[in-house]
Amino acid sequence: MTTLFDSISLGGKTLKNRVIMAPLTRGRAGAEGVPNELVAEYYRQRAGAGLIIAEATAVSAEGRGWMNSPGLYTDEQQLGWKKVADAVHAAEGTIFVQLWHMGATVHPDFIGGEQPVSASAVALAGQLTTPLGRDRTFVAPRALSVSEISERVRDFARAARRAIEAGLDGVEIHGANGFLIDQFTRDSTNQRDDLYGGSIDNRLRFMTDVVEAVSREIGADKVGIRLSPTNSVWGISDSEYSHTFTRAAEKLSEFGLAYLHVLEPRPESGHAMASEHYLTPAMRECYSGVFLVNGGYDQASGEYAVNQGAGDAVVYGQAFIANPDLPERFKRGAVLAEADSSTFYSDGAEGYVDYLPIAS
Template structure:
């Protein structure tokens, strides 16, 4: 029977199992968005038994960054630090992609030297974030990206992908979820443009598809995945016809032969805290012809069932990987799962990051 422990081919790679480490934005970076290389190398290599690690959301440019103590991939110093991380994972026989991220309107001017953030339109998202001043601040109203500047913004993803491969990553995941820049173009609640990137569904998904196409041309389809979250409401993001919008996006993604489509959407009755309006994963599964990674409140049992029934090709686990660096082994032997300390999720040192013991260490 096919289950979480069965191997699978994802893009250019044969994975040893279908247990995927979801991208977890855990801070631990220096001034200048440079990752703490030694600390992150230890953290990710501890979890290299996953079939695939998808490393944290990583900014493609300084203008795309708006989360405290997170990392980037737009200069040589950042690339060199990430190279230490990928070497450590590969030394443990692991595979690792990196998630490429632009926050768009989900930032404040405090992160941008007083400049307005960019987005598809000047629609203000809801919510607050902690700023470099130490206080929480409401998200700033963005300015629409000028039509002539769109190729330059898209190129930031491509340049970051090229750097990622040079740093030793096995591939990249394009972050098109959670209300960030690509999602701001995709959904009609935030996209009010009147040009070829706004209005119809095909126009609104154009931004995402062009980034995918350019990235595939740069590094190869087998090294590119994409993440969407079709029904969540983070930052107040919304779409008047989300089923049609995301079904069309997924249909068009079939043309690229990507490594995978990663769908973040809590399973019904899973107890996942993310607020959503529906559950589209089964419908999207019927449309998408490639590998689908499902994410959202899965357990070992529900993950095994999803794999066995063909509902997904891989299952991404997020929070369970925080306190269980040996999550794969614990699943294999039915070991008890440790509970993470939420107070240390977004701090900037080893406590609550690399100090969770394995089963063997606590036996």
């Protein structure tokens, strides 16, 4: 019987357990997107995870649209990530970083008033805080040309190279939650009629181009990818989501990646993002490789998932914010602390590095 405390081999590394930390944007990297000592300490505290997947990190200035989120496109940012990698490795942890381009959700306030870019000129429904104010509404993006798409693919590869040079163990490509890759994948935001739009394989092409380029740059065994097939964040949707995402899982199998990570709460979890069209089992069927599941898991449902083979390991988000030693707490059957959502994206140490481990 497989348990959450069994080790697992992932991308040539042996993870000490199957309790994985989800990518969690915390907005502590400052205006220049440089992880500092506080960020290094936050991740060091969580090194007991089988794998830390560090927060969404921009591959270019154009793709960064979240206040004080980190980047990996300048030397300073790379040095900041080196501090994080060193701290986690000193505590015997393993750490990947999630790479994103936010596409149509980048407000012009972040990019000198320029129009954001996407698959097509389709505005997403949403607001985010920008340097110029709270709740700034998204604007209509412009569609990238084919040669511009190639440049964005190269940005992912370059950021991945920097991640490895900083000493991180690998990268997770952010193909979920309505950001640029997802904007290409789903047909509510992709209305192109060239090689990057129309058929499912064409809509998946940007994702597979990125996966291919990043794998060539750093080795497929250091590359994971995250998808969220039924998440309708920012109003994004796909009219044939079940075919789109099972095909995605099938195509991703060809690359020999470290893992495929699916964010989709189970219908019975009662999670706000749960959908009745639960697709994770069908994607699991279509994917040959390590499969990570996420969304509303607790210890019991996580144990059940690995035991039944629904996933090879379980990814925990909010639980890791408030319980830095989550695997140890699971082991001891200790009570879990609740995360305070008012400090998710606030500044400084409060609600960030002040959740302490249980006394040993």
